Amino acid sequence: GAVVSQHPSRVICKSGTSVKIECRSLDFQATTMFWYRQFPKQSLMLMATSNEGSKATYEQGVEKDKFLINHASLTLSTLTVTSAHPEDSSFYICSARENTALYGYTFGSGTRLTVV
C-alpha cells in the first residue's frame, strides 16, 4: 500500500533556530500534501495544503512566514519551522494524497518537535 516516510521522528532544538521536517511518498506521487499540528490530547489541526509546484494555502491563524512549506516534487514535501519558540513544540504530521486516488489520504508517522 501507499507509504509516506516522515523524518525526523523526534527533534529537540533551541529557541530561535529553524527545523526542517520531511515527508516522502515512497510508492506514489503525492499531488497534494496536507500538514497538520497536534498538541497533547488534542485533535489534528490543519495548518496548510500544498499542491506540487504551487504555493501552499495556509489556514487562518497559521503564519506562512514562520511555517515554510516546499512541495517542489511529487514525492517530497518539507515543512520548516523558522525561529522556533517553545510554543511551537507540538506533534507535526503530514498527509499525502495522489491525484488519481480521490480519497486516498496517507499519513506520515509524525514528528515530535520540542523547542527548549
Added chain:
Amino acid sequence: GENVEQHPSTLSVQEGDSAVIKCTYSDSASNYFPWYKQELGKGPQLIIDIRSNVGEKKDQRIAVTLNKTAKHFSLHITETQPEDSAVYFCAAAGSQGNLIFGKGTKLSVKP
C-alpha cells in the same frame, strides 16, 4: 467550512463489549468519512472509511454507518479487545479535499 463534532470524548468498556463513537458534520457537500486510530506518539492509522453513496460498511469487528440526511456517522467496534485501546478520530473531507477531524475519543478496554 466543515465542522466535525465527535462524542464521547472518553469511553471505557469491558473486554468483549461493544463500543460506539458518534460524529456529526456540518457541510452537506462532504462525501468521504474516514475513521482513524491513533496510538501514543504515532500518526493516525486508517481503520475504516465510508463514502456518501453507501449507508453502512463492515470490516470484521469494525463497522461504520452513515446517515446523510441527519449528517451523522458512527463507528461500531464489537467484541472489543485491550489492543483496541487508543484514541479514535472521525473525519470528513471538506470542499478543498482536506480532512477535517473531530476532537477524538479515548477508548479504554478493560481486561
